[in-house]
Amino acid sequence: MTLTTVQVAVDNATIHFDKLYSYRIPDALLGRVWPGSMVLVPFGRGDKPRMAVVLRVEELDAGAAPKRLKMLHDAAPEQTRLTPDLLELVHFLKDRTFCTWFEAVKAVIPYGAQYRAAVVDGKPVMQSRLSRSTERVYTLTGELPQKPKPGPRQKAAVEALRKGPLTAHQLDEVGISKTTLDTLCEKGVLSVAEQDKALDLFADIPYEPQPITLAPEQQRAFAALAPDLEDGKPHAALLHGVTGSGKTIVFLKLIERTLELGRKAIVLVPEISLTPQMIRRLKSTFGSRLAVQHSALNNTERLLQWRLIQQGHADIVVGTRSAIFAPLQNIGLIIMDEEQEHTYQSESAPRYDAHDVAKKRAAMENSLLVFASATPMTETYHAAESGKYKLLTLTQRYGGRPLPQVDFIDMRAELAAGNPREVSTRMIRELQENLENGEQSILLLNRRGYHTVAMCASCGHVLKCPNCSVPLVYHKPQQALMCHHCGHIVRPLPQLCPECGGKLNYSGFGTQRVEEELAELLPGARILRMDQDSTNQKNAHETMLAQFGRQEYDILLGTQMVAKGLDFEKVTLVGVLGIDSLLFGQGFRAYESVFSLVTQVIGRGGRAALPGRALIQTTVPNHPVLQLAAAQDYEAFYREEIAFRKFGLYPPFCAFCVVGFVGAAEGTVAMAAHRFGTLLAERAAQHPQIPLRLLGPAPMGITMLNGKYRYKLTLKCRNNAAFRSLLQETLDAYAQEKLPQKASVILDFNSDGDL
Numbered sequence: 001m002t003l004t005t006v007q008v009a010v011d012n013a014t015i016h017f018d019k020l021y022s023y024r025i026p027d028a029l030l031g032r033v034w035p036g037s038m039v040l041v042p043f044g045r046g047d048k049p050r051m052a053v054v055l056r057v058e059e060l061d062a063g064a065a066p067k068r069l070k071m072l073h074d075a076a077p078e079q080t081r082l083t084p085d086l087l088e089l090v091h092f093l094k095d096r097t098f099c100t101w102f103e104a105v106k107a108v109i110p111y112g113a114q115y116r117a118a119v120v121d122g123k124p125v126m127q128s129r130l131s132r133s134t135e136r137v138y139t140l141t142g143e144l145p146q147k148p149k150p151g152p153r154q155k156a157a158v159e160a161l162r163k164g165p166l167t168a169h170q171l172d173e174v175g176i177s178k179t180t181l182d183t184l185c186e187k188g189v190l191s192v193a194e195q196d197k198a199l200d201l202f203a204d205i206p207y208e209p210q211p212i213t214l215a216p217e218q219q220r221a222f223a224a225l226a227p228d229l230e231d232g233k234p235h236a237a238l239l240h241g242v243t244g245s246g247k248t249i250v251f252l253k254l255i256e257r258t259l260e261l262g263r264k265a266i267v268l269v270p271e272i273s274l275t276p277q278m279i280r281r282l283k284s285t286f287g288s289r290l291a292v293q294h295s296a297l298n299n300t301e302r303l304l305q306w307r308l309i310q311q312g313h314a315d316i317v318v319g320t321r322s323a324i325f326a327p328l329q330n331i332g333l334i335i336m337d338e339e340q341e342h343t344y345q346s347e348s349a350p351r352y353d354a355h356d357v358a359k360k361r362a363a364m365e366n367s368l369l370v371f372a373s374a375t376p377m378t379e380t381y382h383a384a385e386s387g388k389y390k391l392l393t394l395t396q397r398y399g400g401r402p403l404p405q406v407d408f409i410d411m412r413a414e415l416a417a418g419n420p421r422e423v424s425t426r427m428i429r430e431l432q433e434n435l436e437n438g439e440q441s442i443l444l445l446n447r448r449g450y451h452t453v454a455m456c457a458s459c460g461h462v463l464k465c466p467n468c469s470v471p472l473v474y475h476k477p478q479q480a481l482m483c484h485h486c487g488h489i490v491r492p493l494p495q496l497c498p499e500c501g502g503k504l505n506y507s508g509f510g511t512q513r514v515e516e517e518l519a520e521l522l523p524g525a526r527i528l529r530m531d532q533d534s535t536n537q538k539n540a541h542e543t544m545l546a547q548f549g550r551q552e553y554d555i556l557l558g559t560q561m562v563a564k565g566l567d568f569e570k571v572t573l574v575g576v577l578g579i580d581s582l583l584f585g586q587g588f589r590a591y592e593s594v595f596s597l598v599t600q601v602i603g604r605g606g607r608a609a610l611p612g613r614a615l616i617q618t619t620v621p622n623h624p625v626l627q628l629a630a631a632q633d634y635e636a637f638y639r640e641e642i643a644f645r646k647f648g649l650y651p652p653f654c655a656f657c658v659v660g661f662v663g664a665a666e667g668t669v670a671m672a673a674h675r676f677g678t679l680l681a682e683r684a685a686q687h688p689q690i691p692l693r694l695l696g697p698a699p700m701g702i703t704m705l706n707g708k709y710r711y712k713l714t715l716k717c718r719n720n721a722a723f724r725s726l727l728q729e730t731l732d733a734y735a736q737e738k739l740p741q742k743a744s745v746i747l748d749f750n751s752d753g754d755l
């Protein structure tokens, strides 16, 4: 006799304790459980119900099966299971990022498609996280009987439905209630069915395909990529084009070809703020078979879009990082726009890099993967240069338009001349000039809030968050000090030092402060501030950018979200404020980030008929990174950067892995880091062929976050199977250690210093 058993990974495991557990399938569930099925299992000593995912189904000889196997409680319907593709991605994430199985599962399917444990009539069952993603649809199926005499509402309902089925919501809007509809169903006049809510998120975007005519350089890039799209094999390429060179136009052409070939495309953008513009372009060119996946959708919208993709109703998926997991079949093309953006790396478990997942998917699906940017990541450019990716270069702006003219404003001179403000006299003058010419301006300041530091004038004490070792930031609308990490709020606004009673000085400036200065100095200017605080309403990005596009504002002032990807024809002046502190940031990517940010924002100007100019306010105008960004000279920057990476041994010349230790007591955390380092070093010594340099332990830059202490080990290594198994052995050994208290361990291969 054989027995069907399953091996499952359970929810709420830890990375040092995430094994597979075996269960039996009860008769009632036989034939309903597959690899990738979501199930509910009794778990642990108390047999508490817990969610799990099936990774293996096995037929065992009854004699060979482990004794006293527990039974599954429940299983989700078959159509909701993870498809083999998604399951393969789960395995990939688990292997590469050291997350738990279930964390990987939650990353590949949206919240709305997940289940939770519940108890109904005393029995453990699983329930769908979302229950309101469907709606009732009514169809006319018979004639209205004339006896007893039907009421006016019943007649109205039947009349309304003569033209075709309608949803409960549509009927409600014309005053027909559920009671009326129920009665008509009972009489057999109507039938009712549940269907996924129909939701056209882009109904207002017209379908207006324009013929795409490529400029010669664009045509060359397209022609070089087309064969890689057509041969049905996996390929990767980097499309490196200066700002405004028309990379998006090349995407459109590639997508057009992909659809002609009967295949589908995923387009990734780094931020929600860039989705509306991309959706607009794609929908107007290709029509409606478009779906989107990003975190600004509510759970129902997100689930419905996901199902639409799953059911084969979308040809193009647009979205941020997680859209790389879209359940799209037959993917011919994957585009990753602005591929240098750090938002492509997840900062919570699973800590994956969408570049890696995209490569994996392109390999699974035989697709062409295109990374695109004016300022690619050093690693990406290196891979392209050394022939791993095909390199396509667009050296010119479309239509031969010039790159913006860039000037520096030396803020030391500004201060010496007695201007205490954050915005220089010259900047104001040029903004004024733009205003008079009816042209628009973009100002970048990558710090939100009003004042960024509150310091005691007597003792120098800086007000910090009690939970995080970072200064608190003054937010004017709330009249409060706020922590940008944990959200802690101090109100009313302190005037005196809590240490010595001295007077507090507020200094350092953020977007709120600059907005106020601009309003004072440029009366009449219509200023739009865009930062995390001003965009937390649903669709805020979309609304604001559309308003700016319609020229309802003169100046767009914002954080990094205004720096890239945007294409507004009337923008002729770009100003960069408060960039210096970033130049002296921690982490080996600091220069790359500043170069990219400044180059990108400068590139927002002069993209159409009017020429652009940019002004950079700084105290270090001769800084080579700023000079290179001003010249928009990516190649020269790359030469410098790659030499530095080689000399200091940083990626791409090694993999850089940060092992973080987090816990409530500093001593415990430091001890855990130390112990883990020893365990790793012992194991590494037995495998001298595996290259490894181990640095630390050391406290992280932000030592305390959310009330927890944080230490780290830094590993320079090669991220291959041999090394990962060494790390896994170390994790297992650490799990066995008899330490009085343990710290949680976090592994991150994307970090450039801290977590």
Ligand SMILES: Nc1ncnc2c1ncn2[C@@H]1O[C@H](COP(=O)(O)OP(=O)(O)OP(=O)(O)O)[C@@H](O)[C@H]1O
Pocket (backbone or CB within 6 Å): 213, 214, 215, 218, 241, 242, 243, 244, 245, 246, 247, 248, 249, 373, 374, 398, 564, 565, 566, 567, 603, 604, 607
């Ligand atoms: N072949 C073309 N035909 C018509 N317009 C074009 C063409 N190529 C580029 N443009 C226009 O030039 C502008 C810049 O193009 P696009 O936004 O694609 O640049 P990009 O390379 O993505 O720049 P960035 O990296 O700065 O975001 C757009 O307004 C675009 O419509």
Ligand SMILES: [Zn+2]
Pocket (backbone or CB within 6 Å): 465, 466, 467, 468, 483, 484, 485, 486, 487, 488, 706
């Ligand atoms: Zn905090």
